[in-house]
Amino acid sequence: MRLDAKIPGGPLPQKWDRHRFELKLVNPANKRKFEILVVGTGLAGASASASLAELGYQVKTFCIHDSPRRAHSIAAQGGINAAKNYPNDGDSIWRLFYDTVKGGDFRAREANVYRLAQISNAIIDHCVAQGVPFAREYGGLLANRSFGGAQLSRTFYARGQTGQQLLLGAYGALMRQAAAGRVRLFPRREILDIVVVRGKARGVVARNLLNGEIECHEGHAVVLCTGGYGNAYYLSTNAKASNVTAAFRAYKRGALFANPCFTQIHPTCIPVHGTYQSKLTLMSESLRNDGRVWVPKTPGDKRPPHQIPEAERDYFLERKYPSFGNLVPRDVASRNVKEQCDQGKGVGETGLAVYLDFADAIRRDGRAVIERKYGNLFQMYEKITGDDPYETPMKIYPAVHYTMGGLWVDYNLMSTLEGLFVLGEANFSDHGANRLGASALMQGLADGYFIIPYTLGGYLAGTPLEPVSASDPAFAETARQAAERLRRLLAVNGRRTPDDLHRELGMVLWNFCGMSRNNEGLRKARGRVQELREEFWRNVRVPGSEQDLNQSLEKAGRVADFMEFAELMILDALERQESCGGHFNEAYQTEDNEARRDDERFCHVAAWEFRGEDRDPVRHVEPLSFEHVPLTQRSYK
Numbered sequence: 001m002r003l004d005a006k007i008p009g010g011p012l013p014q015k016w017d018r019h020r021f022e023l024k025l026v027n028p029a030n031k032r033k034f035e036i037l038v039v040g041t042g043l044a045g046a047s048a049s050a051s052l053a054e055l056g057y058q059v060k061t062f063c064i065h066d067s068p069r070r071a072h073s074i075a076a077q078g079g080i081n082a083a084k085n086y087p088n089d090g091d092s093i094w095r096l097f098y099d100t101v102k103g104g105d106f107r108a109r110e111a112n113v114y115r116l117a118q119i120s121n122a123i124i125d126h127c128v129a130q131g132v133p134f135a136r137e138y139g140g141l142l143a144n145r146s147f148g149g150a151q152l153s154r155t156f157y158a159r160g161q162t163g164q165q166l167l168l169g170a171y172g173a174l175m176r177q178a179a180a181g182r183v184r185l186f187p188r189r190e191i192l193d194i195v196v197v198r199g200k201a202r203g204v205v206a207r208n209l210l211n212g213e214i215e216c217h218e219g220h221a222v223v224l225c226t227g228g229y230g231n232a233y234y235l236s237t238n239a240k241a242s243n244v245t246a247a248f249r250a251y252k253r254g255a256l257f258a259n260p261c262f263t264q265i266h267p268t269c270i271p272v273h274g275t276y277q278s279k280l281t282l283m284s285e286s287l288r289n290d291g292r293v294w295v296p297k298t299p300g301d302k303r304p305p306h307q308i309p310e311a312e313r314d315y316f317l318e319r320k321y322p323s324f325g326n327l328v329p330r331d332v333a334s335r336n337v338k339e340q341c342d343q344g345k346g347v348g349e350t351g352l353a354v355y356l357d358f359a360d361a362i363r364r365d366g367r368a369v370i371e372r373k374y375g376n377l378f379q380m381y382e383k384i385t386g387d388d389p390y391e392t393p394m395k396i397y398p399a400v401h402y403t404m405g406g407l408w409v410d411y412n413l414m415s416t417l418e419g420l421f422v423l424g425e426a427n428f429s430d431h432g433a434n435r436l437g438a439s440a441l442m443q444g445l446a447d448g449y450f451i452i453p454y455t456l457g458g459y460l461a462g463t464p465l466e467p468v469s470a471s472d473p474a475f476a477e478t479a480r481q482a483a484e485r486l487r488r489l490l491a492v493n494g495r496r497t498p499d500d501l502h503r504e505l506g507m508v509l510w511n512f513c514g515m516s517r518n519n520e521g522l523r524k525a526r527g528r529v530q531e532l533r534e535e536f537w538r539n540v541r542v543p544g545s546e547q548d549l550n551q552s553l554e555k556a557g558r559v560a561d562f563m564e565f566a567e568l569m570i571l572d573a574l575e576r577q578e579s580c581g582g583h584f585n586e587a588y589q590t591e592d593n594e595a596r597r598d599d600e601r602f603c604h605v606a607a608w609e610f611r612g613e614d615r616d617p618v619r620h621v622e623p624l625s626f627e628h629v630p631l632t633q634r635s636y637k
Contacts, residue, residue, distance in 0.1 A: 003256075003607060003622040006410040007111045012628055013093075016115045019411070023458030031056035034460055037204055037219040039191050039246055041068030043163070043441060044424030045225030046170035047448025052223075053177035055453055060217055061174070062206060063187045064241055068171050072227055072239040073444065076163025077377065078147065078286035079155035080127075080441040082120035087144050089152040093117045096154065100439065101629045103149040103329050104404070104432020105581035105595065106603070107259070110628055111411060112429045116439075119446040124156055126449060130169035133158050145373075146289050147437040149329040149636075155438040160284050160377035166441055170448070189215070190554065191246040192482040194222060194253045194420065197474045200465070201253075201420035205475070205482045209554065212547040214479050216470040221419045221456060224250060225448070228403035228425040230263065232562045232569065233514070234506025236400035237269060237282040243558040244565050247407055247426050255415035256607035256620060258408035258428035260565070261573035264435055264582045265515050266401035267333035270384055271353045278499075280399040281384055283356070284377055285437040288326040290361035290370065291394065293317050293337070295354050299344030305355055305393050316340055324636040331434040331582045332594070332636060334398035338515050339593070341397070348395050357393035398515060402440060404431045404582065405572070408607040408622070412455035413447060416607075418463075421456060423447035428605065433581025486546045489556045494539030498556040501536050505529065505559070509566055517573050518586045526570045533563040568608060568617065575619055578602045590633070599631050 008019040026034070034057050038049045041063040049061040065071065085091040096117040101108060124142070128134065134156050135143040144153040158165040177183040188209040195203035195216070203218040229244035230236040251257045268283040294315045296308055316336060318325045326333075337354050340346065347353050362370055367390060371378070378389045385395070406428040407415050413429070414421050424444040431439065512525035536559070544550040579588040579595035580602070588596045597603075605622040 001416075001609065001620050003408065003416075003605075003620055004410065005109060005622060006412055007109065008411065012110065012114050013118075015111055016118060020454050023454055024461035026457045026461045028056055032058060034058065035060065035219040036221055036223060036456070037217055038062070038223045038225060039204060040071070040225035040227065040426070041174070042071035042073035042225060042227060042424065043167055043170055043444035044426075044448045045223075046071070046167065046174045047445050048223055048225060048423055048452050049183055050170060050173035050177055051449050051453045052456065053180070053182035054173075056182070059177070059183045060219065061183055061185050062189045062191060062204070063185065064190055064209075066187050068174060068185075069167065071167060072242050073167045073441070074164040075237070075239065075282070076441055077160040077282065077284035079145065079157035079162050079438040080123070080166065080445075081147070081154050081436070081438040082124045082156060082442070083117055083154060084121050084124060085154075086142060087153045091152050091154050096120060098629055099150050100430070100436055101432070101626070102634060103436040104434050105597065105634055106432065106599070106626060106629070106631055107262070107580055107605070107624065108430060108432030109624060110626060115451070116430050116443060116446055119450045120442055122450060123442060123445045127166060127169050127445070130172065132165050132169045135159065145286055146327055148285055148288065148327045148333065149324075149436040150327070151324065155286070157286065160286070160374060163441060166445065170445070191226070191249070192557070193249045193478050194417070195475050195478045196253050196417065197468050197472055198466070200418045202468045203470065203475060205479050207482070210549055212545065212550065214483050216475040216479055218468050218470050218472070218475065220460060220465050221421060223421045223423060223452060223456070224407070224426050225423045226426050228406070229565060230400045230403050232506070232566055233400040233509050234503050235272065235277065235280050235510070237266060237280050240279055243561065245558055245561045248561045248565050250407060250415065250417060250420055251608075252610050253417055255417040255420055255422075256408040256609050257405070257568065258605050258607040259405040259433075259572065260569045260608065261513065261576060261583050262404035262433050262581065263400060263569070264330060264402040264404060265334040265398040266330055267337050267398045268356060268396045269399035269401070270381065271348065271350065271395055271397040281380070282399070282401060283381060283394060283396060285330070287356060287374060287377065287394070290373070291326070291356040291358050292360060293326050293333075293354055293356055295340045295345040295347060297345075301345075305347070305357070314340075314345070321636045328636045329434055329436060330401075331584070334515055335584060335593070337396075337398055353395035353397045355393035356396045358389060359393070362390065400510070400514070402435050404428065404433060404435055408605065412458065413451060414455070414459065419459070421452060423452060433583055483546070486553060486557065489540065489542050489553060489560065490546060492537060492540050492542065494541045496535075496539050496541060498540060498542065498552065498559045501532065501540060502555075502559045502562065505532055505562060505566060508532070509569070513570055513573055516584045516586050519574065522570050522574045526567060526574070529563065529566045529570065536560065536563050571617070572606055572608065576602055576606065594634065603631070
């Protein structure tokens with residue numbers, strides 16, 4: 001299979017403008033004749049639904065929660081990047097583009113990344129117009145702060161609730177269209193499959209989570225905005241409802257899955273505190289602006305932090321990376337935290353934590369300044385741990401956070417399944433092997449507000465689409481398969497809960513396909529995942545019925561997909577015999593223990609094709625070329 005990214009010609013800064021002009025348009029009077037199915041109501045889904053409906057399309061929007069306001073996008077804390085250069089510290093669209101390509105360890109398309117940087121400024125203007133309460137300087141100008149992987153301040157923020165405030169803006173735009181009748185909102189629906197009619201995505205099969213009813217919905221195109229698959233690890237910073245099911249079903253229907261082994265470990269998370277913990281909590285990367293990361297210099301030193309004098313502390317990120325200090329990218333910071341803990345310098349009862357200390361910042365700026373910047377984050381930390389960060393350093397440790405892998409899409413954000421568009425974290429497109437902080441919100445809103453309105457229109461105007469209804473045999477067969485899968489889960493009647501099996505799967509992935517990997521461990525993990533999957537279908541216990549509210553059945557379906565998807569993650573990691581970004585194979589590292597790429601053999605996107613339940617998937621390759629940012633060994637020193 002030849003992967004055509006459909007990257008337009010011409011100079012890099014002109015590609016998107018040129019492409020927008022060349023795309024076919026849908027006449028305003030004809031837009032109301034098209035029905036678009038948007039799955040997900042986070043930043044990508046809500047912004048796409050609102051934008052498409054504003055243009056005149058008829059939109060059906062599916063939400064797994066009772067309200068779009070509960071989408072996981074609200075959990076984003078620290079900010080959103082844009083190249084406005086308000087602090088006048090040297091930023092530009094080109095520098096944001098450069099930092100993003102380098103931060104992703106040269107495993108993303110230049111054209112996509114440049115477009116993202118171009119659009120970034122319009123996102124801020126749009127959100128300000130919506131009333132998003134970004135932080136402001138004394139004179140009223142929007143404030144900026146720094147994030148990892150950049151030596152300047154380009155991140156706009158609303159204290160530690162940036163994702164929530166941006167989502168409220170998108171939610172308001174979405175509900176305005178719902179009130180106008182151009183959006184029909186379907187809450188408490190889980191997408192169980194994609195319906196393919198004559199080679200094109202033309203509908204979805206959904207389960208009403210309140211009454212168990214299986215529903216079929218038809219449309220002219222499907223826009224998938226369902227987030228990432230970090231919950232495969234069981235413990236992650238993702239909301240518990242976040243899952244891989246819709247994307248994995250699309251993969252099984254013909255959409256290639258790209259770079260599934262590229263998962264991001266975030267360095268500043270509250271450490272695991274118990275065996276039966278269900279999720280982890282992120283402490284914003286923005287805290288590393290003022291917090292200093294350190295460990296005792298002597299392994300095994302268990303004295304309280306205030307008893308350890310300055311001369312006996314190791315500010316290891318500042319020592320190793322003097323140019324970037326505590327604001328190195330997430331993959332670099334995470335590996336260094338793990339290295340310190342592996343050497344016995346970790347703090348706390350488990351030894352799996354380091355300090356994030358604000359004492360210097362409080363002495364320098366005063367407590368009131370720190371409260372204005374991070375007050376709600378400090379409150380959240382104290383509520384969870386019982387420690388006051390104003391008096392005692394935070395304890396942090398890396399945790400699974402974001403997934404750079406996702407369904408393969410071309411420049412138009414369309415997958416290899418014609419008519420299926422994929423936005424936000426659900427696609428692979430803009431971050432490479434590591435995402436810079438504050439870029440997730442940027443990508444989700446760029447895709448939804450500014451890209452899909454053009455590219456979807458180009459598809460609809462240039463593609464003959466026959467009328468399709470939910471009575472088409474393809475809908476009935478897809479719905480039958482989805483219902484049969486649910487009945488099969490209920491029929492096992494084993495002895496282990498879905499959570500119990502999921503927790504074991506997560507430990508296998510964390511230990512062997514987590515912050516660091518090696519070939520022996522990956523092969524062992526693949527065998528163990530296969531055994532776990534067999535045990536799942538032999539011994540899972542799902543009480544209740546498929547005909548009513550049944551959260552155990554919901555969990556079991558998602559875990560079943562994680563059981564299959566985990567093997568794809570491991571296969572991808574085994575095939576990529578290099579280290580890059582979040583994929584760190586211990587056999588490929590520099591003398592300084594940094595990731596060592598192999599650009600001759602692996603300067604490409606790996607996209608996997610499903611070939612059947614009992615056959616290994618096929619790996620396809622999209623070569624990456626770097627004409628504007630030379631391939632170099634990443635250095636943040």
